[in-house]
Amino acid sequence: MSKLTFGAGIWHFATYVDRYATDGYGPAKSLIEMIDLAGKVRDLSVVDINAPWSADVSVDEVEVALKRNNLSVIGITPEIYNREFSKGAFTNPDAGIRRRANEVCNDAANLVRRFGASYVKLWPGQDGWDYPFQVDHKQLWRHSIEGIGELASQNPDLKFVIEYKPREPRVHMSYGSMARTLLGIEAMGVPNVGVLLDFGHALFGGESPADSAQLAIDHGRLFGMDVNDNLRAWDDDMVAGTVHPIELFEFFYTLRKNNWEGVWQLDQFPFREDCVEAADMAIDFLKHIDASLDRLDWDALAAAQNRQDAMGAQKIARQALFGF
Amino acid sequence: MSKLTFGAGIWHFATYVDRYATDGYGPAKSLIEMIDLAGKVRDLSVVDINAPWSADVSVDEVEVALKRNNLSVIGITPEIYNREFSKGAFTNPDAGIRRRANEVCNDAANLVRRFGASYVKLWPGQDGWDYPFQVDHKQLWRHSIEGIGELASQNPDLKFVIEYKPREPRVHMSYGSMARTLLGIEAMGVPNVGVLLDFGHALFGGESPADSAQLAIDHGRLFGMDVNDNLRAWDDDMVAGTVHPIELFEFFYTLRKNNWEGVWQLDQFPFREDCVEAADMAIDFLKHIDASLDRLDWDALAAAQNRQDAMGAQKIARQALFGF
Amino acid sequence: MSKLTFGAGIWHFATYVDRYATDGYGPAKSLIEMIDLAGKVRDLSVVDINAPWSADVSVDEVEVALKRNNLSVIGITPEIYNREFSKGAFTNPDAGIRRRANEVCNDAANLVRRFGASYVKLWPGQDGWDYPFQVDHKQLWRHSIEGIGELASQNPDLKFVIEYKPREPRVHMSYGSMARTLLGIEAMGVPNVGVLLDFGHALFGGESPADSAQLAIDHGRLFGMDVNDNLRAWDDDMVAGTVHPIELFEFFYTLRKNNWEGVWQLDQFPFREDCVEAADMAIDFLKHIDASLDRLDWDALAAAQNRQDAMGAQKIARQALFGF
């Protein structure tokens, strides 16, 4: 059986606000409190941390908190989607804001070095458009590519991962699908930019996450991944395995088949749930998937896929996952 | 030509937060500032106000601000979707919170009386469920009906309107469609509960807003309406007329055909736009629709609809709306 | 353990055409051949048969074929969605066609009597509209209600079930959701019209099938059901359990909880699969669900639902379904 490493975005342990519950789904928490909650999850080893964080918490304090919880840092996610960047980070119409996005990301790069993390995680959620006629699509896409390409060139010692999503908070996000993101990365022409595949974003975008993973792997660009679940029509960030267990299984099947090695991360937003319980729930399911992969009849499945035999393939997968 | 009255939810003039831009899309505004902004819209006469509002603003101050801006109040929207009610208002599993929802709505009823408004607007956005197996659907729906039925009985002198929406912030909202809401209202057996039809919510739910309006009218329950636009897959609350001008036209055609008289309200969330300009934009389009209704060949359209002649009907509508 | 009866629409064993593969997904089959295929499914007891069928097959021949395959008839589905009714059956703009729809359905009623079946199954898939402005929504809905109400009054000894669906082949179908259908049935004011809940249609319409089942049961109108699966955005009619096993489990949990007794039917379209294997696949999964319901900790689940405790409820359901 494989030895897995589990991770989570530190925001999994935050308190959320949205446009209705503007006073939040509970009392706000400090980054240190979030780290201590992450430490309570049974099998969590690594976290992804947003930066910059509140000025009253030092990097040293974060380090201490991580250490006492046996956590290390896999990535730093620069906050390029808050008020300052609400009209875009890399694609903001204001060149000064685009410069600021670059600075914030370079600061994140320094944190990656400081924490010995694996990458800067870029989620340009405000880069896109809302209305027909609002933008010059050629220019917007050019800025999308140049902004990240520049970062990669400035930091050749580091990796950058782009987490695409079809939309939200913009009505259209420029890095909206796996294929679009790979097109953009190819245009950058740098080796150190890859994709972080969010299982739920792929579902939301009408993709088969297993297919998207394979595509990124075949381009040598699957640098990271995380999981959650949704109803395919929005980024609900529900607990992994609660709605689409079979496609989640196919996703991890594809990763193992390709000998992809990396952290199995969670990107969940437990708005109304206990965040530690929600993480434990998901990790328990991921372990079940891992054990199911051990049980799977790989040769028979490959043969069924070779025939594109849907029923045959499903029977084999079902046997492993449901045990009948 | 008809004399129209235009209105807007006062939140049209707020600053928004969401789960990403937690520091907001701009500096926060007080209710008084929002009213003053509403006053700048060229043709706005009435507003819908959320309550309770910040304790440092008195009802008298609100009244003064409304008066100086020539605005009156059409409805009060009790805040039954913030932190306290994040697991539900009328359907909260905690009977104490359900009681609190009743109190907050009764307080809103008193404000309706104080302002001489038309109704209490109920938007039970947190009433619903997220996960399979989470709730007892029979009980949840019973609570949905009883909670509002009780309010109506407690305030027989007032009207209550339910604004349904398929989802957000819950993954499923119990008052999720026009038909479901009418079923619930019929079960209440009271005369003073009706529907506020949000054009965008109907589109989002896969309904034809014109059909939903007709259905509510035929049940004697179309007590209010508001408009906006979206991409049919989420409640984007974009500016009315920017994406679906033809269905918007059909919606108002249906209202006029039924001699429905009421305020043409806006429920828009201009996250990144100037809120006054966004309201003016929408109202200009609504005036164009009103003028197009004057130009419309009503008899020819009725004849085409009698034949269910899609091309014939569209030609007549197009002529009125686009002028060719 | 419960004794289940499994059924299927006879079209499960047909060869399909669509707008692209106009020469079909294989050679056409006669009704007798379809019945013989149905007979090969391991645990199938009842079928729903479309009528009228090809004139060269007599009722007696059908009876013989059913008998030799140990099959009985649960329902007759009149073909009110083919060329003659392509602009609507009950809502056709031509009164003569509406009369023809009535005749075809009365003929189906006679077959129900002849076969000792349970109901006439109405699927008015062509009743609806495509374009904005195409129809008078008031009239269309009135025709929808009157057409079926008339049938029910003409045949008080029989049951009629309406199978709603959001759309296809019309862009909007008038019986488009559970709540809308119940509203229509209430307006008919007859005891012998109910709903046939198609699991996939509910998913497609953004409903939770378990919630829709509960609603129909609470109105005393859940007369039948069938299952399949899809990607929530279209009526894919895939094999039950292959995409949404957890919501399928919740659906049957709701039926058993309410002591609903009836046939567990399949409504699948195995375009490219072996139809017998596809039925066996689904029935095997349904048996697994039935066994999981036996294993389920019902009291603990009721307690979790009483708290609306999503994580707690999911853990209990997961334990029963996945065995961990």
Add this chain to the structure above:
Amino acid sequence: MSKLTFGAGIWHFATYVDRYATDGYGPAKSLIEMIDLAGKVRDLSVVDINAPWSADVSVDEVEVALKRNNLSVIGITPEIYNREFSKGAFTNPDAGIRRRANEVCNDAANLVRRFGASYVKLWPGQDGWDYPFQVDHKQLWRHSIEGIGELASQNPDLKFVIEYKPREPRVHMSYGSMARTLLGIEAMGVPNVGVLLDFGHALFGGESPADSAQLAIDHGRLFGMDVNDNLRAWDDDMVAGTVHPIELFEFFYTLRKNNWEGVWQLDQFPFREDCVEAADMAIDFLKHIDASLDRLDWDALAAAQNRQDAMGAQKIARQALFGF
């Protein structure tokens, strides 16, 4: 004012079947009858023809029919999505069927030469998958690329265009989006394969058609286009301009801005409408769009887009399209 050339797929003038109305939406028509109907459309100059067509119609007869209707051929669409190819054309698990797909496309290439047409139009609608675990995604995508790459190499004198679509008839189509298709074309490494952008397919896929057009142009691959309309959730192939006039306007704005020159084609399926009237309706709207582009304040719009000023840009577009 620009001189436009209008075209249509010849299937616009066919009679359709679907999985319900298996006897068709009217009496079948011969290819010659379809051409004669195309000839009745007021401003139609070119058609795209499916091949092979019925053996009882010769190429010469087609040529004569085209001539008498003043029509020429823009493309030939090989029928690689009927029964023979129902499990895939380029990606069929059977190498013999893949070979057959190649033959059918080479036959189409010969017809392109014979008619002096512009391209072979490839719509691999059966190339994809339905169920989780059904296919080896790496292999499927490799076959998708190699199959078309081989065709392009065999016919270096001709152009091939790929018309992508998210799905239907497969639940997932391998050429499912603009970006995915461009990735595939880049992998082929040939100059003579491009994209045919179907406006409705882009909408259906959650794309902004204007953005997709710009992306294809920037890759030098926008070889063709066609228009229609839908409700964004399915390929409804409704009449262009009846639902999304503003995005249609933005699409043509983008084409003119880039000096893209080509035929404005229709890909509509008027199931229940008069096919000539449906084409005339669409072309009238396209002419209105063309005239609106003449009226548009291009400099002001560019300036607004430079600021990403949604309201400003919409006002300018609205002025041109609606005349107020």
